Amino acid sequence: MDLRHLRYIIASARNGSFSAAAQELNVRQPIVSKRVKEVEDEFGVCLFDRSKSGASLTAAGEAFVVIAQRIIEDTERLGEQTKASGAGRVGRIVVGFYMSLSTGSLRAALHNFRKCYREIDIEPFEAPYTELAAGLHAGRIDVAILLGDPGRCDIFNSLAMRSELLVVALPKDHPLADRPFVYWPELKGERFLVSHHDPGPDIRIILERYLAAPSDHPEILMRSLSRESILSEVGSGEGISLQCETAAGLTDLGIVFKPVHDGNGLTRLGYMACWKPTNTNPVVKTFIDFIDSSTDSFESH
Incomplete structure (x- = not known):
């Protein structure tokens, strides 16, 4: 028995006739009759009472069709799920x-x-x-x-x-705190607090790219602190910090955030x-x- 047998039996039950089921499934009527008989012989039960007016389910047939319908529906769902999984939708x-x-x-x-x-x-x-x-x-x-x-x-x-804007975190009383944005040269001589945690190492490279010169280098203090702890240190006046703009929502630490301008536009990461x-x-x-x-x-x- 396979799914084809179940479909023939379900269609016959739905139509009350092997010939009508054959018409629905676009096959010859003897094929439907043969498949139904194969299942009956396999399980040793009679699923349909046959008469000149058609075919009606027996008690055993009614119980069989309920389970067969469930199997067909589960199989269809399984196929849809498998296709969706293969297509990356599940x-x-x-x-x-x-x-x-x-x-x-x-x-x-x-x-x-x-x-x-x-x-x-x-x-x-x-x-x-x-x-x-x-x-x-x-x-x-x-x-x-x-x-x-x-x-x-x-x-x-x-x-x-x-990309995201780069912003500099400043104490609220910093001389640059009232500016709409800050130019890189204005940050020379500042002490930068940078986390050892990512993206701290990349932030350090950016600071050195914009502020390092043959005669001097920016003062960069690497700390094993979270972003929030670094910003808390900034609020305490221990230095300033270059951050991604996602940090700008942390406004209750006594600090302000200002975009950094490189002369051509705002600096982005x-x-x-x-x-x-x-x-x-x-x-x-x-x-x-x-x-x-x-x-x-x-x-x-």
Whole structure:
């Protein structure tokens, strides 16, 4: 017995006739009669009372059809689920990112993705860069959101995403606190507090790029502190800090945030989505396509 037998029996029950069932299924009537008889012989029961006026279910036939209908429906759902899974519309994906990106635009993007794909379980994973890269290699992470431009990680596929403004966190009584924005040269001579945690090392590179000169280097103090603790130190007057704009929502620490201007425009920091080329999870393509077509999710508000 296979699914074809069940379909013939269900159609015969629905139509009350083998010939009408054959017409519905676009086969010859003897074929339907033969398949029904094969099942009856296999189980040793009579499923239909046959008469010149048609075929009606026996008690055993009624019980059989209830279960057969359930099997057909479950099989159809299984097929739909399998196709959806293969197309990346159902499944699970692990998305890794720096702890400093756990708020703001990334959170909004993950929320929007969940709304569009309710049958995909998206698992966020916060970790430093080295752990994210190792997770991509090992397959524990499907996609990682990293600081930088595509090509930084040439062993992974990558997609450029919306950039974020760089802002400088200043104590409220700092001489530059009332400016609409700050030029890089105005930050020379300042003491910068930078976290050892990502994206702190990248922030340090940016500071050195804009402020280092042959005769001097910016004063950069690396601290094993969270972003919030770094900003608390800024509020206490221990220095200033360069941050991504997602930090700008933390306004109760006695600090202000000002965009940084390089003379050509406001300074921005790019992010990229990275994934392993050999990753076979079909949800990865769905996620990347969504990010690629919804880059406004990563735009500042």
